[in-house]
Amino acid sequence: MQVSSESPALKLVVVGHVDHGKSTLIGRLLHDTGSLPDGKAEAVIRMSERRGMPVEWAFVLDALQAERDQGITIDTTQIFFNTDKRNYVIIDAPGHTEFLKNMVSGAALSDAALLVIDAKEGMQEQSRRHGYILHLLGVRQVAVVINKMDLVDYREERYQELTGEIRKYLSGLGLEAAAIVPVSAREGQGLVAAPDKMSWYAGPHLVEVLDGFSPPVLPTDRPLRLPVQDVYKFDDRRIIAGRIESGRIRTGDRILISPSNKSVTVKSIESWNTPSPALSASAGQSVGITLSEQLFIERGQVISHEANPPIESNVFRARIFWLGRKPLEVGKRYKLKLATNEQMVDVQSIETVIDVENLTSAAGDKLERNGIGEITLRARAMLALDEFSENPKTGRFVLVDEYDTVGGGIIFMEGYPDQRSSGDVRSTNITAVEHRVTPDMRARSNGHEGGILWLTGLSGAGKSTLAIEAEQQLFAKGYQVYVLDGDNVRFGLSSDLGFAPEDRAENIRRVGEVAKLFASAGVLVLTAFISPYRADRDRARSIAPDLFHEVYVAADVSTCEGRDPKGLYKKARAGEIKDFTGVSAPYEEPVTPELTVDTSDKTVNESVAELLAYVEENFSLTGNGGGR
Amino acid sequence: MDHLDALEAQSVYILREAFNKFDRLGMLWSLGKDSNVMVWLARKAFLGHVPFPLMFCDTGKKFPEMYEFQKKYAAEWGVKLLVRECPPIEEIDPTLPPATRSAARKTEALKRLIAEQDMQAVIAGIRRDEEATRAKERVFSPRGENAEWDFRDQPPEFWDQFKTDFAPGTHIRIHPILHWTELDIWRYIQREKIPLVSLYYSKNGKRYRSLGDQDITFPIESEASTIEEIIAELEATTIAERSGRAMDHEAEDAFERLRTAGYM
Numbered sequence: 001m002q003v004s005s006e007s008p009a010l011k012l013v014v015v016g017h018v019d020h021g022k023s024t025l026i027g028r029l030l031h032d033t034g035s036l037p038d039g040k041a042e043a044v045i046r047m048s049e050r051r052g053m054p055v056e057w058a059f060v061l062d063a064l065q066a067e068r069d070q071g072i073t074i075d076t077t078q079i080f081f082n083t084d085k086r087n088y089v090i091i092d093a094p095g096h097t098e099f100l101k102n103m104v105s106g107a108a109l110s111d112a113a114l115l116v117i118d119a120k121e122g123m124q125e126q127s128r129r130h131g132y133i134l135h136l137l138g139v140r141q142v143a144v145v146i147n148k149m150d151l152v153d154y155r156e157e158r159y160q161e162l163t164g165e166i167r168k169y170l171s172g173l174g175l176e177a178a179a180i181v182p183v184s185a186r187e188g189q190g191l192v193a194a195p196d197k198m199s200w201y202a203g204p205h206l207v208e209v210l211d212g213f214s215p216p217v218l219p220t221d222r223p224l225r226l227p228v229q230d231v232y233k234f235d236d237r238r239i240i241a242g243r244i245e246s247g248r249i250r251t252g253d254r255i256l257i258s259p260s261n262k263s264v265t266v267k268s269i270e271s272w273n274t275p276s277p278a279l280s281a282s283a284g285q286s287v288g289i290t291l292s293e294q295l296f297i298e299r300g301q302v303i304s305h306e307a308n309p310p311i312e313s314n315v316f317r318a319r320i321f322w323l324g325r326k327p328l329e330v331g332k333r334y335k336l337k338l339a340t341n342e343q344m345v346d347v348q349s350i351e352t353v354i355d356v357e358n359l360t361s362a363a364g365d366k367l368e369r370n371g372i373g374e375i376t377l378r379a380r381a382m383l384a385l386d387e388f389s390e391n392p393k394t395g396r397f398v399l400v401d402e403y404d405t406v407g408g409g410i411i412f413m414e415g416y417p418d419q420r421s422s423g424d425v426r427s428t429n430i431t432a433v434e435h436r437v438t439p440d441m442r443a444r445s446n447g448h449e450g451g452i453l454w455l456t457g458l459s460g461a462g463k464s465t466l467a468i469e470a471e472q473q474l475f476a477k478g479y480q481v482y483v484l485d486g487d488n489v490r491f492g493l494s495s496d497l498g499f500a501p502e503d504r505a506e507n508i509r510r511v512g513e514v515a516k517l518f519a520s521a522g523v524l525v526l527t528a529f530i531s532p533y534r535a536d537r538d539r540a541r542s543i544a545p546d547l548f549h550e551v552y553v554a555a556d557v558s559t560c561e562g563r564d565p566k567g568l569y570k571k572a573r574a575g576e577i578k579d580f581t582g583v584s585a586p587y588e589e590p591v592t593p594e595l596t597v598d599t600s601d602k603t604v605n606e607s608v609a610e611l612l613a614y615v616e617e618n619f620s621l622t623g624n625g626g627g628r
Numbered sequence: 629m630d631h632l633d634a635l636e637a638q639s640v641y642i643l644r645e646a647f648n649k650f651d652r653l654g655m656l657w658s659l660g661k662d663s664n665v666m667v668w669l670a671r672k673a674f675l676g677h678v679p680f681p682l683m684f685c686d687t688g689k690k691f692p693e694m695y696e697f698q699k700k701y702a703a704e705w706g707v708k709l710l711v712r713e714c715p716p717i718e719e720i721d722p723t724l725p726p727a728t729r730s731a732a733r734k735t736e737a738l739k740r741l742i743a744e745q746d747m748q749a750v751i752a753g754i755r756r757d758e759e760a761t762r763a764k765e766r767v768f769s770p771r772g773e774n775a776e777w778d779f780r781d782q783p784p785e786f787w788d789q790f791k792t793d794f795a796p797g798t799h800i801r802i803h804p805i806l807h808w809t810e811l812d813i814w815r816y817i818q819r820e821k822i823p824l825v826s827l828y829y830s831k832n833g834k835r836y837r838s839l840g841d842q843d844i845t846f847p848i849e850s851e852a853s854t855i856e857e858i859i860a861e862l863e864a865t866t867i868a869e870r871s872g873r874a875m876d877h878e879a880e881d882a883f884e885r886l887r888t889a890g891y892m
Contacts, residue, residue: 398786
């Protein structure tokens with residue numbers, strides 16, 4: 001039975017030392033609030049009788065045979081339950097040390113925690129460890145239940161004594177207990193009503209405490225963080241998929257991709273089977289967005305706004321808990337998973353190993369299983385991250401050793417700077433330099449204007465042949481002229497790029513920028529790149545619209561394949577080259593090129609002559625064109 | 629974001645994680661309400677597409693309405709469907725109680741289908757609130773060489789960082805609706821207008837709350853013949869959802885044995 005509200009259930013984890021009565025508390029709470037399905041209570045009573053014991057409410061949860069036989073909780077269980085006020089999901093986490101990974105798995109899902117402590121035994125090692133891990137996991141709402149008060153004759157003195165001890169420990173962790181409730185789960189004291197056997201207690205009973213917890217608040221007002229989960233191309237849309245971890249995103253927003261440090265505009269927010277297209281989305285939503293231009297984007301990058309971006313660093317500090325069978329050691333390498341990013345990291349140092357008994361810390365060179373410590377990690381690549389205190393979702397991570405998750409941690413940057421590069425246009429410390437040497441002065445000195453002849457066409461159409469030949473002849477005429485082609489760009493400026501569509505787009509962008517610089521310096525630049533995508537060429541044009549001349553070196557595929565000077569078509573047909581233009585990737589012909597040179601039925605000299613005529617016409621100060 | 633939005637966003641996140649991590653992936657489509665919701669969520673995640681095959685292990689004992697439903701919507705939703713016959717009962721462990729043994733045919737068929745397709749991962753629509761052993765499941769739950777589930781040593785799973793690295797020979801079950809309740813499922817079906825097999829709606833004073841094979845699934849007494857009425861009925865009931873599933877009740881540990889051996 002559930003409260004028929006549409007609000008999400010509050011997730012509550014129950015932690016504490018083994019045998020302090022966590023499962024019994026939950027079983028009894030379910031029974032006393034009328035949350036058990038018909039027949040469950042009877043089944044539990046029957047099971048207990050069969051085993052010759054008093055009613056064992058823990059059987060409600062410990063449904064697994066092994067657990068019934070050994071009387072312990074092996075793994076976390078989730079039980080749905082409700083009070084008059086709202087629905088809850090109760091997560092019962094095991095108290096045994098060896099099941100700490102299961103306790104963490106349960107507790108990390110929770111909005112609030114109940115720490116159960118045996119009135120007779122008091123705080124034990126796991127009580128303290130669980131308390132510490134709640135603090136590391138970022139669970140901030142904690143109430144303490146002092147259980148088994150019947151074993152200490154419901155004495156107030158014992159309650160007071162424990163209360164002092166518990167408050168002192170929790171305050172050392174920066175946690176404050178919402179309440180410390182004395183109960184006896186087995187006897188049903190203090191769970192759903194004031195305990196009649198403890199009239200000295202004036203505080204809230206357990207259900208009142210639960211109902212006092214606040215539901216989780218989505219961080220919609222924090223800076224935007226949208227880690228890229230995947231990029232889809234199922235149809236004609238290229239969709240960037242991911243979950244917004246904090247903040248809000250709108251169509252038309254200028255966003256920043258980290259750590260690649262590129263800016264782009266959000267074109268649309270896509271969805272399926274929704275009443276109308278969304279214009280904005282916020283924290284907690286899994287979205288798919290499209291962008292205004294084709295940037296190279298991959299899983300692991302983080303989308304933010306230009307203001308308040310994440311920190312970029314390849315080194316950071318962390319508080320971690322260790323679950324691995326083998327200890328964490330300095331110098332070891334693990335896989336870091338931070339939001340959707342995965343990178344190898346090395347343990348640079350272990351600053352402290354924390355003793356959960358008394359919260360003291362000592363130096364150490366390894367962290368044993370179930371240990372907690374502070375360490376420094378270093379990655380080979382730049383990471384986009386946040387401090388946990390600023391943004392929990394992008395400020396926490398897990399470590400993987402071979403196939404297993406072996407630890408979790410939260411990030412703090414004490415002593416390490418943000419390494420975000422300040423050399424890009426977005427930084428405010430760059431102002432455009434006014435040149436005193438004007439383009440006119442350069443042109444007069446050279447006898448011609450600077451400019452860009454952007455040759456585009458299929459592989460084998462003759463771009464490079466044409467460019468190299470034209471360069472030689474123009475140089476002989478006194479032109480300042482230079483060819484940019486795959487050979488001198490791909491090995492240097494773009495040596496980090498491959499041939500995937502995104503890489504090609506980025507390569508063309510760089511060539512466009514470099515060509516603009518050459519042209520601004522007064523040089524006539526000839527570029528010889530296939531540049532198959534119209535969008536990329538248009539972008540190159542937009543970098544220097546006044547200087548840009550598109551030259552379509554035309555020849556059909558069969559002609560080019562017949563020439564095949566580098567044997568590339570042959571390889572592409574054999575499937576040895578992926579994304580080969582004209583074979584396995586598209587070529588988009590220019591719509592309105594400034595010049596078309598059809599090479600399919602001309603000699604090289606005829607083609608070069610056409611190009612040279614165009615140059616004289618448009619760039620020479622002495623020719624009949626007289627510039628533009 | 630309301631409650632259903634939050635559930636949907638989490639399921640979409642899980643499905644996208646699965647699709648990113650595994651090349652050879654399939655989704656179990658049992659034709660029941662939960663797995664219809666799951667297929668729907670996949671279309672949400674992949675913007676109208678279902679980029680992996682749907683798998684169906686046919687016991688030959690499903691209700692005719694279910695077979696009709698499958699035919700109609702596989703076509704309408706444009707999904708790739710892999711249907712395989714279950715092996716005969718004689719090939720199944722004879723020490724299992726009768727209904728449990730019958731259900732185990734599906735496990736066997738699934739194992740064979742996974743082997744045949746060389747699948748790395750299978751997406752299944754189980755929920756924590758259905759049954760106590762399912763409550764202990766992980767979202768990304770590894771299975772051994774023979775699809776068996778080792779509940780004594782499950783991987784840690786927190787902060788939505790799932791187990792996505794595993795030794796050769798193991799395979800993964802992915803549970804994108806683990807965190808949903810029966811009521812959540814119905815409210816979502818209502819909101820999204822998801823088509824369902826008619827057996828869930830009351831006819832002659834009876835309806836099915838959970839659908840399995842004809843010989844081991846029993847209807848409940850109910851007058852609820854619309855989604856609104858079903859939701860109202862569930863808000864008031866204290867009877868467990870799978871009470872009509874014989875295999876859950878044959879022995880104290882029957883279902884646990886099924887799951888340990890690889891049942892969903």
